[in-house]
Amino acid sequence: MISPAAQIGKNVSIGENVVIEDGVKIGDNVIIGHNVVIKKDTVIENEVHIHDLTTLGRYPGTNKKMARKPSLTLSPLIIQTGAVIGSNCVVYRGVHISEGVFIGDLASIRENVRIGRDSIVGRNAIVENKTTVGERVTIQTGSYVTADMIIEDDVFIGPCFSSSNDKYMGMGNYAHAGPVIKKGAKIGNNATLLPSIIIGEGAIVGAGAVVTKNVAAKDIVVGNPSKPLSKNTKTSAD
């Protein structure tokens, strides 16, 4: 079902069983797979490729226990020129996906998130709300990027990374703060960052490290809890 109130550009390929709701705008040379759902007001620019069985522009839900208010004022989802969205993804309203971004299959991205130019969000990766991802960032497969987090340009995050933003673990009403990963830092696979940790510019966090304190620029940390590598020690990250 393609809403007659949707605007569709030139040379757009649309698969079978696709739903395009009211107010959707689609540019030229866009490819949309089968069984895709594009919700109200979503904006898709030129040369975008949406794979099968993906939902775009979903509104946040809520239940009694969750603090969050329904965000009725979210701006539409925008997917800029040349971006690719994988199969079976869920991307919310209020997300800005910049030019050339690549989103892997089964990934999901919550509201109030901006993904910068040419960044990659791996398959099965999750980006929570109110998080900013810079340009040319790689977030590998299965990584969990918590809410209220800042990832600067050229950061590399290995697979299965985990972060959190709630140091009192659900105790109530107070400000949540996710980690900040500064420009060019690299995080190894299955590393864990505690809430509000700052990873300095160009720092390296080893695979499996559990980071409980800030890491200075260019430092290399490993272990649980993570500690700086001695400067004389050769490491697998050298």
Added chain:
Amino acid sequence: MISPAAQIGKNVSIGENVVIEDGVKIGDNVIIGHNVVIKKDTVIENEVHIHDLTTLGRYPGTNKKMARKPSLTLSPLIIQTGAVIGSNCVVYRGVHISEGVFIGDLASIRENVRIGRDSIVGRNAIVENKTTVGERVTIQTGSYVTADMIIEDDVFIGPCFSSSNDKYMGMGNYAHAGPVIKKGAKIGNNATLLPSIIIGEGAIVGAGAVVTKNVAAKDIVVGNPSKPLSKNTKTSAD
């Protein structure tokens, strides 16, 4: 395709390309998204919201190597009043989802599981079979709740939690036992619990901890393997 043998209540909104099989019962004021599949006999009470591209009431499968017998006697999936099920979820037959429960996108819940009132199962989280989840529990995004596990009321589990129930790792026929997490305990992100571990009432497991022994009520443990924090030490969990 909506089976003529399904019962649909008043003021039900059903999206495009939805499949509702025989024997399904849907209450009043229910919202069902696009491309949803609702399998045989599923019961959905009033004011439930099912998001797009979700499968409800799936039967377990099996192969030659898997011990499990097909569970032909599973009771239907029941989703009680006011529950919300996200996009691209897979919920099995034999599951009981209580009032006010919130299930995130891309989550999956296996057969013979009960989720108590007002609990949250985060996006991409997985709950295995024969597990019981209490009331007002939070299981955050990407967590893995193994089979044969008990999670009591008011437990908080951070993102990317991992558990297991098979201490001989696939060696054969013997009883599997998942961990037990007692009332009000809190588990940090990316923590790992070994099979049959008991986490005491109100205990706290730090982020990234690998728990190889039982944790007493109100104790705080961190590290790999996890050890109690000294009582004089301030921690990020205090």
Added chain:
Amino acid sequence: MISPAAQIGKNVSIGENVVIEDGVKIGDNVIIGHNVVIKKDTVIENEVHIHDLTTLGRYPGTNKKMARKPSLTLSPLIIQTGAVIGSNCVVYRGVHISEGVFIGDLASIRENVRIGRDSIVGRNAIVENKTTVGERVTIQTGSYVTADMIIEDDVFIGPCFSSSNDKYMGMGNYAHAGPVIKKGAKIGNNATLLPSIIIGEGAIVGAGAVVTKNVAAKDIVVGNPSKPLSKNTKTSAD
């Protein structure tokens, strides 16, 4: 929409809103769920079961930042007799799924992968490209199997396993090398393997271990970084 250029065997059950593209070949006694997408040239042998909302035969995508070239020469996806594919899965072109394999819901398998007979890939598990999985292997739920990895016969991998193949974390053009897990080795839940690590035949890696060096045949390692257990110590893996 079922392409008239597809070949469909005897006694095939096809759900609602299914898309079967040109050149697909389906054997006898196959069951295909609702809202399934089967892309060009996919070969499905006899007695295969495909659950709902799954994509089969997807082509790899790419963006500017990714090194990979589009693989226009990939052979079709082949799913051999008696295999089961779960709900909401994404399986690529260029994959060979052998007889009796079981793929859980929400799993995804990239191109140039072979899964051996009677192996299990758990729900939400991910297998990257150019990886080989032997026979009778178990890869449990939520595990991440990186690219360029070799998993030999009878290996057991617990839930939430993580691996990587890129020891310079995105620094540029050089050979990537995933771990090798030799015959019959067992890996505990949420263990982390660094790139190109070799796990010897019959070795055991404890839950939550971070493996930074090769593990000899039959050795047992635990901790972060992992170290061999002393031979006099009783362990949960004994």
